Amino acid sequence: MSEVIGNHIIHKYLRHNKKFPHVLCPGCGHGIALGALIRSVHCLGLEKDDVVIVAGIGCSGRLAVYVDFNTVHTTHGRALTFATGIKMAKPHLKVICLMGDGDALSIGGNHLIHAARRNIGITALVLNNNIYGMTGGQCSPTTPHGSFSMTSPYGQLEKGFDVAELARAAGANFVARGTSFHAQQLDKLLIQALQHPGFSMVEVVSPCHTQYGRKNKFKGAVDMYKWLKKSATPVERYAELDETGQKDRFPIGVFVDNDAPGLEEQYYALKEKMRGRKS
Amino acid sequence: MAKEKGNSKVTIYPDWCKGCGICVAFCPAKVIELDGQGKARVVREEDCIHCGFCELHCPDFAIVVTEIERCPK
Amino acid sequence: MAAGRKKKRKELFALGNEAVVEGALLAGCSFYGGYPITPSSEIMEVMAQRLPKNDNGVFLQMEDEIASMGAVIGASLAGCKAMTATSGPGFSLMQEHLGYACMVEAPLVLVNVMRGGPSTGLPTSPAQGDVQQARWGTHGDHSMIVLSASNVQECLEMTITAFNMAEKYRTPVVLLLDEITAHTREKITIPREDEYEVFNRVVPTMPPEWYKPFEETVRGVPPMPPIGSGYRFHVTGLTHDPNGFPTSRPEEVADLMERMFRKIDQFLPQVSLYEEYLCADADVCVVAYGSVARSAEYAVEQARERGVKAGLLKLKTLFPYPRAATEKVMGHARALVVPEMNMGQISREVKRVNNGRATVRALNRVDGQIITPSEILKAIMQV
Incomplete structure (x- = not known):
């Protein structure tokens, strides 16, 4: 291992009839997350035909169109519902959901917890940039308490969701958090997630300088990556820190790692059993 | 992963570069700089240790780092 | 079977809702995603019993009606003949994805058993208040096929028709029942195999690189491959060009919108049933x-x-x-x-x-x- 699967590989997975560079802003972490996803698919040797990317609405949703898989750009917050239908109908497909924080946790919060609860065999990437980027920088359900946005001009009074904790509580089989700064770790997390049965969720903390950083004392996109470098702490080390140490830091790594069979596996096993009974 | 200096070729596609500066800021060998048009440019390729950071963290897939191919001795 | 002797038709004493299921299964329905709501729930309950026994049948109870339609569209894109059923309040929630289905031209059947409204209204009483909602309920200009049935036998027949139209024209079809029709129990006859027609989706047969998912055709209906069959393309609710990629170029927008109307309008005589x-x-x-x-x-x-x-x-x-x-x-x-x-x-x-x-x-x-x-x-x- 440890050979760099570089961009020359990624270029083979991009749609050659799409215009590049993509629409996202300079320094947006989403492109890095997409790169990690492509590398993971490549490392696992998955066929392009067997991969389905189901995306929601927002900056994260715009990624799907650029990759040469089966891609479905759905409605705001509902990507998981479409993905559920696809996975149940064609369980051999690798179904991957790309969602943002507003997408997955606000308008699609119900779908996220139920996808986790029913343990459907989907890998969900929540690209968390703490803001509604595409609509112009309104606060999202992960905008941290006290931070500024177009709709919290005097500071956000509400608390933000802990995405990983939410997915854990809802029963997801595999829950992890990575960041756009830790691309190699993200590759590993995604490879693990894609190999897991049932519902796996990877939160990717992905900076948005244009809409979030500018309003919250980050001079440039690079400053946000420096912040990620400083504050993202491996979960094992984070657990050893005291409260002051944990302040201004957040854990990254694997939080939940279970092997319960996915819903589609159970369903098709049931069908098989019933067929046996019939004959 | 890091290799000897002088064995790597860094290719940047200016058409795809948006000049975010991530590669410039984090390159451990200071191989890349932003040029007058705000695009990343390779200035010290011989110092590249092929860590792969710039390639992995370019949000626009605009950098490719390869080993310099030499004729077998 | 002995030559020349036709198989006897099966007869059932069924509710309108049960007849819908019979019709759907005859038409080849292999996916049901739904959320229970009076007075449509029997459709879901019978589907829950029947579909898992079918060779390729999938039944799924979703978390709400929005999710139900999402799953149905997902399954439709994956190649299933898919349906859901609901009643007024659920129908309102389904409007979002009804529009998405129009836009991506996903065939599906949505049965709405009308009860009194507005809002929660009269859950167990009949009404016909959702007629214009079925036509215009989702936002944006669009074509819509809306069918109805007046007795239990028709519930069966019109469900088959609904599936056929959905697949033929690549469009969602709404079947409106009312509480009376859905909850009337009467004798129905299950047609023999040669007595009803089943239309199956037209799939592309060209090499994948040449396939354009939303290209103009003679019928105005592009062939539609199931996801994972080698034809990789982009599906989006954004206005898209023939390749499926988002566009806002006026001529491409007009082409798409006009084709989506024309593909139904030019077959008015076949679509208008009375x-x-x-x-x-x-x-x-x-x-x-x-x-x-x-x-x-x-x-x-x-x-x-x-x-x-x-x-x-x-x-x-x-x-x-x-x-x-x-x-x-x-x-x-x-x-x-x-x-x-x-x-x-x-x-x-x-x-x-x-x-x-x-x-x-x-x-x-x-x-x-x-x-x-x-x-x-x-x-x-x-x-």
Whole structure:
């Protein structure tokens, strides 16, 4: 291992009839997350035909169109519902959901917890940039308490969701958090997630300088990556820190790692059993 | 992963570069700089240790780092 | 089977909702995603029993109606004949994805068993208040096929028709029932295999690199491969070009919108389904659909007995509105009576196509009670 699967590989997975560079802003972490996803698919040797990317609405949703898989750009917050239908109908497909924080946790919060609860065999990437980027920088359900946005001009009074904790509580089989700064770790997390049965969720903390950083004392996109470098702490080390140490830091790594069979596996096993009974 | 200096070729596609500066800021060998048009440019390729950071963290897939191919001795 | 001897038709004593399931399975439905709601729940319950036993059947109870439609569209894109069923409040939630299905041209069948509204309304009483919502409920300009059924046998037949139209025209089809039709139990006949038609989706047969998922064709309906069959393409709710990629170029936007209308409009005669009963010489013609059509049929017979030349135009397609059929009866009838369990949602269509010669009399009832034959008879005798 440890050979760099570089961009020359990624270029083979991009749609050659799409215009590049993509629409996202300079320094947006989403492109890095997409790169990690492509590398993971490549490392696992998955066929392009067997991969389905189901995306929601927002900056994260715009990624799907650029990759040469089966891609479905759905409605705001509902990507998981479409993905559920696809996975149940064609369980051999690798179904991957790309969602943002507003997408997955606000308008699609119900779908996220139920996808986790029913343990459907989907890998969900929540690209968390703490803001509604595409609509112009309104606060999202992960905008941290006290931070500024177009709709919290005097500071956000509400608390933000802990995405990983939410997915854990809802029963997801595999829950992890990575960041756009830790691309190699993200590759590993995604490879693990894609190999897991049932519902796996990877939160990717992905900076948005244009809409979030500018309003919250980050001079440039690079400053946000420096912040990620400083504050993202491996979960094992984070657990050893005291409260002051944990302040201004957040854990990254694997939080939940279970092997319960996915819903589609159970369903098709049931069908098989019933067929046996019939004959 | 890091290799000897002088064995790597860094290719940047200016058409795809948006000049975010991530590669410039984090390159451990200071191989890349932003040029007058705000695009990343390779200035010290011989110092590249092929860590792969710039390639992995370019949000626009605009950098490719390869080993310099030499004729077998 | 012995040569020349036809298999006996199976008969059932079934609810309208159960007949929907029978029809769906005959049509090849292999996916049901839904959320329970009175008075449609029997459809879901029977599907939950039947689909897992089918070779490729998938049944899924989703977290809400929005999710149900999402799953149904997902399954449709994956190649299934897919359906859901709901009632008013759920129908409102499904409008979001009904529009998405129009935009990505995903075939599906949505059965809405109408109950009293607005809002939670009258959960166990009949109504026909969702007619215009079925046509116009989702945002943006779009075409929509809306069908109805007036008895249990028709529930079965119209469900098959709904699937066939959905697959043929790559469009969502709404089947409107009302609580009466859905909860009436009567004898139905399951047609033999050679007695009904099943239309299967047209799939592309060219090499994948040449396939354009939203390209113009003779019928206006592009072939549609199931996800994972080697034809990789992009599906989006954004306005898209023939390749499926988002576009805002006016000429490409216009091409897409016009094709999506044309693909249904150019087949109006095939899509407009109706039945004429004693219409040929009618002076007074009742235009009705759903359970009201049954009351109307009896009322027309009663009127005839009293010497009034009455007829019935029973609409099975509500949208696109069967204009030609209505104009035909208007050619000789001097008055039209339109009884509905709403404040006049189809009568406004009848008035719209009226060239001014006939009198159109709306007979409306919104108290959660059925419209009786005597009410309709009274209206016939008055006009």
